[in-house]
Amino acid sequence: MTGSGGDAGLILGVNLQGFGQRPAAWRTQVVDPTDLLTAEFWGDLGRTAERGLLDMVFFADHPAFGDPNVRAYGLLEPFVALGAIADATSHLGLVGTASTTYNDPFDVAERLLSLDLVSGGRVAWNAVTTYDRSVSANFGVATNPDRPERYARAGEFVDLVTALWRSAATGEPVVHHGEFLDLEGVLRVPPSAQGHPVVFQAGGSPHGRDLAARVAEGVFAVELTPEPAREHRRAVKGAAETYGRSASDVAIVPGLSLVLGSTEAEAQRRFDELEALAPDGYSLRALGTHLDADLSGLDPDAPIPSAILDREVDPVTYGPSLGYHETVVRWVRANNTSLRDVLRGFGGYGARIVVGTPEQAADTIEDWYRTGAADGCNLMIDEFPRGLETVVDELVPILQRRGVFHRSYEDVTLRGRFAARARGL
């Protein structure tokens, strides 16, 4: 059953990943590589998303250099790029990632509330933890804390940032002396149109889901198949209730990769072309990352060995994403005819993928939404700007005709729109 406000309540976001989710997206479009550094490129994407009434754009973040020849991505700091998008738009939600492991809570609170104020109440913070040696080396940290410690700090960090945001409205100083953070002070930025930024969470481990249930208003989930997605959504919403919140206070928004074509065959051709131009071994390495294994020596015509899939993972010490690991292992088990076949279906690099027509994409988005597997999706589009225009011009109208997606912005603020369309279990 869905709660009140479920009509036309589908939440659609776009994950802004460089020139697109496909690593070769800069080679299949006529783009200048330095477009990624301009306000105009991001502002135009924002305007297109807003034309399609999309709820939000999203930036992940990785505060370390990544080889641009593998994937040109994340060249600008997320909240600066979001600032450029804010300037070009009036309603679009602006979701940026900032690590609770390698940031200062006072800075995050001041910076994000400032953009929230300037943008008219449209900002959300995706609070993540960071486990990556390339990142820790930039911050002078030799060893990353284990998962329980990272999440304990994350929980304290989010609480402190939220308390600072409240202090901006009340003027009452925050006095915080916790396990990881000490701070006494008041935030002196005026409150925004939505009070303060919305909070998102993205981790799929038990620790991550617990944090989401306690504090998040939105969750970027990793789900490849609908039944576990329904279970996880029920679990997070149920846990939110045990924290004294309502199940409708948190929206679950899994990632969804799209490669669209006017026919399924055309979409498949586009997918194959983009994969052929991707750096050698890109999707093999992406799969290896999520399985935490080197797959390069394996026989492509044999199934992935059960030794890799059956390995016990210690949630305390396992560094990479547990959510991806759990979801990808389950999916590989169900599709493990050969490594070659697995890779062919692994085109979302860990996210669910639709290679097909806008109708086919609408079918599965609508099905996941109506059957309670998701409250929406965060689209990972093949190419920017081209693929976003296809989504806005062809996919969005279908979802509107089917009555699952709105025909106008219900509210100027992001929090106001989430409230207008909140769904329970």
Added chain:
Amino acid sequence: MTPPVAPLIVAVLEADLAAAAATPGGIARLAVRIVGSGAAVVAIGTDRLDAATSTGHRLDPTTAALTLGRALPEHGFLVAVAPTREHPYNVARRVLSLDHVLDGRVGIVVGARDHGAPSTGAPSTGAPHDPAEFARVLRGLWRTWPLDSIVGDRTSGVFAHTDRIRPLDHDGGPDGYRVRGPLTTPSSRQGEPVLAVWHDVDVPGADLVLGGAAHPLAPLPGETDGAEPHRASRSTVTRPPRPTRPTRPTRPTLRALLGLAVPDAAAVTA
């Protein structure tokens, strides 16, 4: 009568920025006041670098510069930063990112500390940090990825010549920063953001010293007295003669507005 000499740089108070951001049309009105001042460059957040002026409402300087910089497409912007709470890797990428989206019109003013930020629990890495080391790390990181290494050869699939991208490998010892690099962000159209320092900080090789009795910043004239010289003559930095029309389609960078060259890489490695 001689027309008043317009200041090259005006300082906008954080309280004014916060009030403008909180009022519909406020940023546009503030932009008109800045144009009326005749200044070419706007300093943002420098009041947080002095204990006496660090009161009242605040607005994050990079966010304020981004918003004003889109409203004022020809002005340069200097944003206040300090090692009080923030790590230089985060500051370096944010400021260089800002320099890109504002088309090379950005610089920083490094102060010894942000007097309006809580000092408890800061910085999270331990002892108070040296602003000169902080500035050195910022500038070092800005030089790790040269913009012209990006070639975008669609045929070969070479996006950038990555052999020209180098780590920083900064090690400031037990009380200092350790920063590997390279930065996530390539250098900008003006090479790198302008590095100005507040009067209480000594950074060898800095582009500019601002503030204090020796280099006072002209305050932004009020809404009603925009035509007045308003203490502009107190500023030791005055703007050079300006061409009536820009001759090139590309707008001047902050370095061009301030008459600064890209400093020599050797100046900051010492």
